[in-house]
Amino acid sequence: MKKTVISAALAVGLATTPVWASEIIELKVLGQPGATGLIQQEKEKPFFENLAQSTGLPLEVNFKPLDTTGIKDVEELRTLKSGLFDIVSLRFSQVSRDEPTILGLDLVGLNPTYEAGLATTKAFGPVVDARLQERFNTKLLGIWPFGPQVLFCNSPITQLTDIKGLKVRVYDQNLAAVIDSVGGIPVPLSFGEVHQSLALGVVDCAITGPSSANSAGWPEVTTHVLPLGFQMAINGYGVNLNSWSKLNAEQQGTLEQAFSTLTDDIWQYSEELFEDAKRCNVGQEPCLYNNKFDLVEVPVTAADIALVKDAVKAISYPTWAEICDQSNPECSSDWRAALGARVGF
Structure with missing residues (x-):
C-alpha cells in the first residue's frame, strides 16, 4: 500500500515539473x-x-x-x-x-x-x-x-516651426499630434520604408535616433538635422x-x-x-562607432525646447489619455498616479 502511494505521489510530481527543467x-x-x-x-x-x-x-x-x-x-x-x-x-x-x-x-x-x-x-x-x-x-x-529621437530633413530648416507644410515621417499617433500642432504633415512609415521615401520625396523630413539614422543611411538622403529630442x-x-x-x-x-x-x-x-552619432552625422570627431557624414546641424532654440516640453500637458498627454481610456478605463488615472506630479499635474 505504501509503495502505491509513493508511486502516485512521484507521478504527480513529474506531471507538474516544468518541461524546461x-x-x-x-x-x-x-x-x-x-x-x-x-x-x-x-x-x-x-x-x-x-x-x-x-x-x-x-x-x-x-x-x-x-x-x-x-x-x-x-x-x-x-x-x-x-x-x-x-x-x-x-x-x-x-x-x-x-x-x-x-x-x-x-x-x-x-x-x-x-x-x-x-x-x-x-x-x-x-x-x-x-x-x-x-x-x-x-x-x-x-x-x-534607442535614445532621443531627432529630426532629419532634406531641405534647409532653422527651427522646429520651419516644418510647417512639410511631410514628416512619424511612428506613433502621439508624435503625429505634436507634429501636426506645429503645422507639419505627419506621415506614418515603418523604419524600413524611410530611406527610400526620403530619397523619392514621399516625405521631406523624418524622426528617429541619430545612431539608427546613421546605420540606415538617412544622412545620404537628408541635408539637415535638428538634435531636439521628441521621445526616447x-x-x-x-x-x-x-x-x-x-x-x-x-x-x-x-x-x-x-x-x-x-x-x-x-x-x-x-x-x-x-553622443557619438550626433557627432558623426555632422562630420565631427571623435567618431568611434558610426559612419561619418556632413549634415548641417541646426541649433536647438529655447523656443524649440519649450515647445516639446510643454507638449506633455498641452498635447501629448490629453491626446493619448483620450485614446487609452477607451480601451483601458484606468489608463490615465494610473499614469497620473505614477508620473503626474513630475510633469505638474
Whole structure:
C-alpha cells in the first residue's frame, strides 16, 4: 500500500515539473530589425546567441531579426500572444495601437534625458507589464531605449516651426499630434520604408535616433538635422506566459537576471551611441562607432525646447489619455498616479 502511494505521489510530481527543467527546448526569438543598427547588432543579437551558455539554462535559441521574417512591427504583440515566438523585442511605439497603455512610457516631451526616461520606466513599467499580462499573455522582461529621437530633413530648416507644410515621417499617433500642432504633415512609415521615401520625396523630413539614422543611411538622403529630442524610443522584451510557465522558479530568476543585465548595458550603450552619432552625422570627431557624414546641424532654440516640453500637458498627454481610456478605463488615472506630479499635474 505504501509503495502505491509513493508511486502516485512521484507521478504527480513529474506531471507538474516544468518541461524546461529537464529538457532542451527551442526558444524562438523575434529581434529588432537589423537595419536599426548597433544596439541590435552589438548587444541584442549576441545576447540571444549566447543565452544558453551564459545562463546555463537548457535552451536552444533561434534568433531572427524582424526584417528577415516578413512580420510587420505593428504585429509584434499579436505574434507574441499567438505563440509564434516565445520572446519578442517589442517596438513599443509601433505596437501601441494594439495596447495604448504602452505609449504612456514615452509621451512626447516626457523623457528629454536618459535619466528622465529611466525614471519613467521604473514608475510606469509595472503598469504596462500588468496590462500586457492581462491582454496579451505577455510578461515584460526588460525595458530599454534607442535614445532621443531627432529630426532629419532634406531641405534647409532653422527651427522646429520651419516644418510647417512639410511631410514628416512619424511612428506613433502621439508624435503625429505634436507634429501636426506645429503645422507639419505627419506621415506614418515603418523604419524600413524611410530611406527610400526620403530619397523619392514621399516625405521631406523624418524622426528617429541619430545612431539608427546613421546605420540606415538617412544622412545620404537628408541635408539637415535638428538634435531636439521628441521621445526616447522606449522598447522592451516580452515573453509569452505559456513559455515562461515552463521554467521553474529558479530558472525564471536566472532569466530575469540575464535580461536585467542586458537592459542595464543597453541603457549605457545607447547613451554612448547617441553622443557619438550626433557627432558623426555632422562630420565631427571623435567618431568611434558610426559612419561619418556632413549634415548641417541646426541649433536647438529655447523656443524649440519649450515647445516639446510643454507638449506633455498641452498635447501629448490629453491626446493619448483620450485614446487609452477607451480601451483601458484606468489608463490615465494610473499614469497620473505614477508620473503626474513630475510633469505638474
